[in-house]
Amino acid sequence: MAHNWDDLRLFLAVARERTLSSAGKLVRLDPATLGRRVARLEKQLDAVLFVKSPQGYALTEAGEQLFRRAEAADRAMRLAMAEVVPPSDMLTGQIRIGAPDGAANFLLPQICAGLAADHPGLDIQIVALPRVFNLSRREADMAIAVSAPEAGRLVVQKLSAYRLHLAAAESYLAGHPPIRSTDDLKSHRIVGYIADMIFDRELDYLADLGLTRVPLASNSVSVQGQIIRQGGGVGIVHDFALPFLPGVRPVLAHDIHLERAFYLIRHADDRGNQRLSQFADLLSAAIRRELRRLEAKA
Structure with a gap:
């Protein structure tokens, strides 16, 4: 049975995003309209495609079968469109x-x-x-x-590859004891990630330095950089971020240098x-x- 590709496109969005609100943003439809379109597809197919759960819209067995077929069609369409290369290699x-x-x-x-x-x-x-x-x-x-x-x-x-160093604001360093070795860090305020929100082991910079307490923490590296810039403490900063953080300079650069x-x-x-x-x-x-x-x- 032939079905409207647009309905299948909307079905894919809900299946991938798991909520009508998130899927609606992708396909530029309000959640109520999107819900009606999904219900219409279910009626056409005479099958229940989703079960609503606390986590959102979960695929039923029939939904999983349609998802695999619709994804294959979506891939085929993407590849077909990709073969039409715009003139002069201009991307659109x-x-x-x-x-x-x-x-x-x-x-x-x-x-x-x-x-x-x-x-x-x-x-x-x-x-x-x-x-x-x-x-x-x-x-x-x-x-x-x-x-x-x-x-x-x-x-x-x-x-x-990119490099990272321990860094602090000149204003912070001027008002606190000098940092001549890693042992001195124990008496300084540390800025870093929220421990239980580190999503990749490669971001767990401070554990290798034996610094377990982080008085000023954020799950955002850019927020950490701004805390350091405001004189909040000492933390690991990407070298490529330093030009955006005036007044912040590396500390113990010869002793502590990371590469990711x-x-x-x-x-x-x-x-x-x-x-x-x-x-x-x-x-x-x-x-x-x-x-x-x-x-x-x-």
Whole structure:
């Protein structure tokens, strides 16, 4: 039986987002209208596709079967559209990037502004969240991560290593005892992550220094940077963020220096999507250039 592709597109959005409100934002429909469209599809199919639970809309067995088929159709359509390459290699359409907030705040704004200027028909969305993105649910077209995932049908590309140092504001250092060794840190106020909200082991910087108490904490690295800038204490700062934090300088730079890496993650089904691949290449090169530029200024 043939069905309206638009109804299947709406079904996919609800299945991936699990709530009408979140799915409605993606497809630009209010939740009530979206709910009616899903109910209409269920009536057409004579099947219950969702069961409402405390966590949102859960797929039934019939819903799971339709989800697999609709996803296959969605992939086929994405690939077909990708084969139509715009003239002069100009990118168009919408691309959503998921990123940890350090990259989203200090790297992606200027990079994406440049890409948008070069490709006027391109709509770039940056989703900054302190967690791992689920590309299988199409939360984003691609994501930047601080560690390479080991599971899932994903394509993983290492972008670049980056450096981090302990840092503090000149105003804080002027009013507190000197820091000559790591032992001195025990008498200073520490700024860092909220321990139970660290979503990736690579972000657990302070544990390696034996610093277990964090009097000033946030799940956002940009908030941590602003706390440090305001003289709140001492914390780990990305070298590429230092140019955005005037008055903040590295502390114990020769004794404490960390290195991490950014990875670009894409869904394996998008491997043949020329448009996304072209954008990924441009984004990767721009991130490497911007990291070099900012770290040279740190």
